[in-house]
Amino acid sequence: MGLTKTEIFTEEQNRLAIMLKALAHPARIAILQQIINANACICGDLVDELGLAQATISQHLKELKTAGLIQGTIEGVSVCYCIEPRAWKLLSSQLDEFFSLYKEPANCC
Amino acid sequence: MGLTKTEIFTEEQNRLAIMLKALAHPARIAILQQIINANACICGDLVDELGLAQATISQHLKELKTAGLIQGTIEGVSVCYCIEPRAWKLLSSQLDEFFSLYKEPANCC
DNA sequence: AATATCAATCGTAATATTGCGATATATATG
DNA sequence: CATATATATCGCAATATTACGATTGATATT
Numbered sequence: 001m002g003l004t005k006t007e008i009f010t011e012e013q014n015r016l017a018i019m020l021k022a023l024a025h026p027a028r029i030a031i032l033q034q035i036i037n038a039n040a041c042i043c044g045d046l047v048d049e050l051g052l053a054q055a056t057i058s059q060h061l062k063e064l065k066t067a068g069l070i071q072g073t074i075e076g077v078s079v080c081y082c083i084e085p086r087a088w089k090l091l092s093s094q095l096d097e098f099f100s101l102y103k104e105p106a107n108c109c
Numbered sequence: 110m111g112l113t114k115t116e117i118f119t120e121e122q123n124r125l126a127i128m129l130k131a132l133a134h135p136a137r138i139a140i141l142q143q144i145i146n147a148n149a150c151i152c153g154d155l156v157d158e159l160g161l162a163q164a165t166i167s168q169h170l171k172e173l174k175t176a177g178l179i180q181g182t183i184e185g186v187s188v189c190y191c192i193e194p195r196a197w198k199l200l201s202s203q204l205d206e207f208f209s210l211y212k213e214p215a216n217c218c
Numbered sequence: 219a220a221t222a223t224c225a226a227t228c229g230t231a232a233t234a235t236t237g238c239g240a241t242a243t244a245t246a247t248g
Numbered sequence: 249c250a251t252a253t254a255t256a257t258c259g260c261a262a263t264a265t266t267a268c269g270a271t272t273g274a275t276a277t278t
Contacts, residue, residue: 002263009135024129026118080218109189111233
């Protein structure tokens, strides 16, 4: 065990869970906020800004990139990271949809 | 290590990450969808509906309850679970705010 | 070519998560 | 009170996550 039973859930449920997992860490939230704020960031900026080791930041960036939420472009020695607009909008709207499923408390327990 | 460095992030970043973590599992997404769909659910219904053991569903319900996303009311032998409206709305608007930080691709990399 | 700079990857330790069987607890019902 | 029903909790095994030092790789700079 210790392994999520993906096969019993829908594609959508699994995809949403994966994206949310990518967001579900304060460092990654902070990284995204920094990237948005600065329009683009390189790894070193984030290392200075947050108080985490370079290896740790790099690993978080990789997770965000794997999820598709950010993209990285090589720019000389450094790599410029910014938001991936499509994935961002898609996730945003999927979450909107999910949260709007719930309408006001009817006659709950 | 293996421990998140909460102290270097803001209260908001940590709270949002905790709530997202509670959502970031297909079983918990499915549970919430079921609860919303049926207006309220008891643990047994969810065990039948999803294909997970009773102990597993109970544990997921506990996590959702700890996060404050659902509430449970004892109803005879069973416990009736439903959405906690305040937490739901709060998270929804916090996510709205977070996602709206990003405005269109300016002159990115 | 040698060196500096920046980021990715490897390896490792500590901790967390996932899932379930077994058991405990708590409330109905006969 | 004994039994059935429903849920929670315990304990465990398998796996995943988090963090970082050390190293590697790749591009500039001198």
